[in-house]
Amino acid sequence: MALNDRKIKILQAIIHDYIATAEPVGSRTIAKKYDFGLSSATIRNEMSDLEEMGFIIQPHASAGRIPSDMGYRLYVDSLMQQRELVDNEKFVLQSIVEANVNQIEYLMEETARILSAATNYTTIISEPVSKNKNIKKIQVISLDEKTIMVIVISDGNIVKNHISRVEYLPEEKELFDISCAISEMLEGELMESINEKVIEKLYEDFSGYHEIVELVLKAIEKTAKESENLQFHLSGAKNILTFPEFSDVQKAKTLIQTLEEKEILQGLLSARPEQAGDIQIYIGNETGIDEMKDCSVITKNYKFADNIQGSIAILGPTRMNYSQVVSVLNGMVKNIEDVVARINSEKNNDS
Amino acid sequence: MALNDRKIKILQAIIHDYIATAEPVGSRTIAKKYDFGLSSATIRNEMSDLEEMGFIIQPHASAGRIPSDMGYRLYVDSLMQQRELVDNEKFVLQSIVEANVNQIEYLMEETARILSAATNYTTIISEPVSKNKNIKKIQVISLDEKTIMVIVISDGNIVKNHISRVEYLPEEKELFDISCAISEMLEGELMESINEKVIEKLYEDFSGYHEIVELVLKAIEKTAKESENLQFHLSGAKNILTFPEFSDVQKAKTLIQTLEEKEILQGLLSARPEQAGDIQIYIGNETGIDEMKDCSVITKNYKFADNIQGSIAILGPTRMNYSQVVSVLNGMVKNIEDVVARINSEKNNDS
DNA sequence: CATTAGCACTCAAAGTGAATGAGTGCTAAC
């Protein structure tokens, strides 16, 4: 059976209507609402075909049809025309983003909030991380007689500090010199795997400061590990409860519970990190998470610098408004990337 | 009418039963379950009195009684005997807390998770902040030819860093000297209000480095402001959906929405910061938040050092199990305070 | 031969009304 033009039009109409109403769509509705010049009976026949082909499903004998995952997939892959953001929307997005962003963390949080407000779905953002970090600079400073702080700065100016107690603390000036020397030796090294020889040489060169060298290495190791533990911003969880498909409280509960588990989010957001920049759409079971079989997830990676990136996911029911979300998401990512780029090229900036 | 011993016992029984079942409690239930040696009719009379006094309410004519906010208040203030944590519970709490805490942030998050799991209610924790911060140390280091980082360390070793571009950057050694000198001058100053004279003197003494002095002051100002923007950890939001009082999806939605608004949380957690250490209980409308009129909130402040504190709130339906929550909360706060104290006195620790 | 009108059939949802039972308040007796 061929998926001819008429069938496609009808499928599109079904999906469109179902996205708007969340109710099974019947042949008569389509005959009336969309001006195909066909009677409901004809449409009925076509719908029967579409069901046989697997694009739509009948929840029970006397109900209309709803799109299947496969139907949505076809819709997303080829039928959906991407909606352009209207000027007004563009402007609103941009001005909100720019209003108050002197901290990356705050920017991400605000972005999540805007996205969930703009789409009425749930937004999950992973904070930017840099991977395969190179050491840019190490600095050791003293806080008081017995405490030092090791500052590890990686490519892209991501800063982490580690405070430790020490038995013996050299004088401030001396500490500075050591710190500079250590920094120079470690510069450019990959955090995850520092050259064995360099480590050996460190202990040799600073034999009087075994304790400090040890703490520096420990600090680097911890910095490397820390970014494995992603930070997430979740916004608009309440929106889930708006959709009739989650009026069953039990279902909603399981989903919200799932959203609280970081590991799952991590899996969701880091599924295809290679395809940076491209929109990814997971429909129903494609998410690979059982509790989300009635949901779809649209993700896009953002990139603040060569090594620094994260991703944004928007989660809604499978009948979510794909084209709207895709365009809002594209617009938003462009916005925040622009904002960050602008900040970086200006004189002052914070991290 | 006097609130005699028998009335109190009956009220206690009603509250107890209602906490467990969430169903209106009838006279016969009490006569059967609790061995007061009274018939249901007598209890009926007493209940009628209790209702007249305002401690219980009849939701509709042929239903049992449920406690009013006033009834809970009496219960909490005088009738509730605090449950001691059984050894087993203590042990479990402690071992989980100790298992993996090399970061304060992670500790707070884990604490929230444990508390919501242990109580089956929702937990909100505000991250520790220090207020009226004194400057302990300032350090300026260079990242590359055009970028410096100002590190501001406050009492209690809370570290913030601010990265900025500069036009002119002195040599590393020179920068270090300036940095040390500036640090010495600012040490002990209150971040929120640095002595005018000191500022003047700074600009004078380092007249060649106007740009750097300016950035240092800016960094301090921003550090002072940052802590006003509290960070929260929310856990167990799904638990809200478990309670029959929120099986109305609309209600649940409004509540979850409320929980996503930081300002409201902030108001809730910082209501009575003076009474550090003491448990606070807000019942129903006492929370002052309309959406939470069916909820109660139990809060307790924790304190990691003289100036560093935050608070924990546990939120449940008004019929929540007050005595359990109070004891779990007390135990947990003691635990994390102990853990942090131990870490601080040990050799290694991170922030 | 594609299209359509017509009809029988299915089934969820909404409505109806009686039965049930948990609960109360009141009164009279103990």
Added chain:
DNA sequence: GTTAGCACTCATTCACTTTGAGTGCTAATG
């Protein structure tokens, strides 16, 4: 002061009917 007994209230449940949206099939039509 306590209790047994009874009339009364009212939410809940269940069986039953009605309604209407929707389908599939068949025969007629252009």
